[in-house]
Amino acid sequence: MATSNPGFWRTRLGRWLSSTKNIVGSMLAIxxxxxxxxFGFGVFWPxxxxxxxxxxxxxxxxxxxxLRLGLDEGAPPEDIAAQVRIVQRETRRLDPAAAQHLTGALAALTDITERWHELDGAVDQQHTVEQIAGDYLPTSLQTYLNLPRNLRAVGGPAHHELVGQLVILEQQSVRIRDAVYSRAVQALDDQGRFLREKFTRSELDLGGTDSAGAAKPTG
Known part of the structure; x- marks a missing residue:
């Protein structure tokens, strides 16, 4: 079960300490x-x-x-906010265009979690927010970041697909936030269906992944 505190191993230092690069380097150092x-290396051993x-x-x-915490269905807003913070840390790895749309989506999601009680009774909309924060956003971003560097070129097909997905997620997140502010949540009944159709198609793979989740270059 996800918790509101992702813990030390989700911090930059924690991720480095548990990384393959640090483990291999440490084994060689030992x-x-x-x-x-x-045998002695002399004074230069350090x-x-x-x-x-x-x-x-x-x-x-x-x-x-x-980037996915694995949010449970019906996750509390604290867990959703923790997932948002994890994704937010990766903004620095994106170009300005993609980062702008990601930041917009995350800001809207943050606003929604801070007023989560206003979605009481709107189960479908709560589930849509959980899907955006816990699945669609982190999956789109991590799929892109796991591609080889040459396939992540700004303006390339993968970058274009990522920006397109972030635009949609920003728009839908802002739409929910605005509905919460205006107390028009019930007008959003078809939004979850739209996102499920959009983000369960193969285009989410940004060039394709194999069954193990490894990125495959596009032709």
Whole structure:
């Protein structure tokens, strides 16, 4: 079950400590210390140990991005807000156009969670917000970020698809927020269906993923 506090391992330091790059670098550094204890590297042993750590960190593959907390159906607003903060940290990795739409969607979602009680009785709309924050946004963003760098070029097909998805999610998030403000939530009955149809099609893959979730280059 998701919690409102994603914990230390979701912070930048925590993600680095648990990353493959840090683990490989640390193993090589430990190996260097063992060799130093047995044979001695002389006065330069600290530099050698640091060097082998850096080599390990450089050659190890980068970990795949995973932004989803795994929100339960009917998640409290605190959990949704925690998911929003996780996605928000990745804004710096996007170009200005994509970051603008992501920021707009996240700002609207934040406003909604702060007035969550005003959605009491509007179960369909609450579920739509949960899907946007817990599935559609993090899935779109992490799928894009897990593509090889050459496929993430600004203006390329994957970037164009990402921006298109972020525009839709921003629009729908703002629409719900405005409905909450104007107390017109019941006018949004068809919104969840629209998003399910849009984000369950293969275009979400931004170039395709295999059954294990690994990105596949587009032709």
């Amino acid at each position: 190996g260097g210390l063992v060799v130093h204890a047995l 530099l050698i140990v640091i060097g082998v750590y850096l080599i390990g960190a450089l050659v190890a593959p980068r970990d795949r991005v995973d």
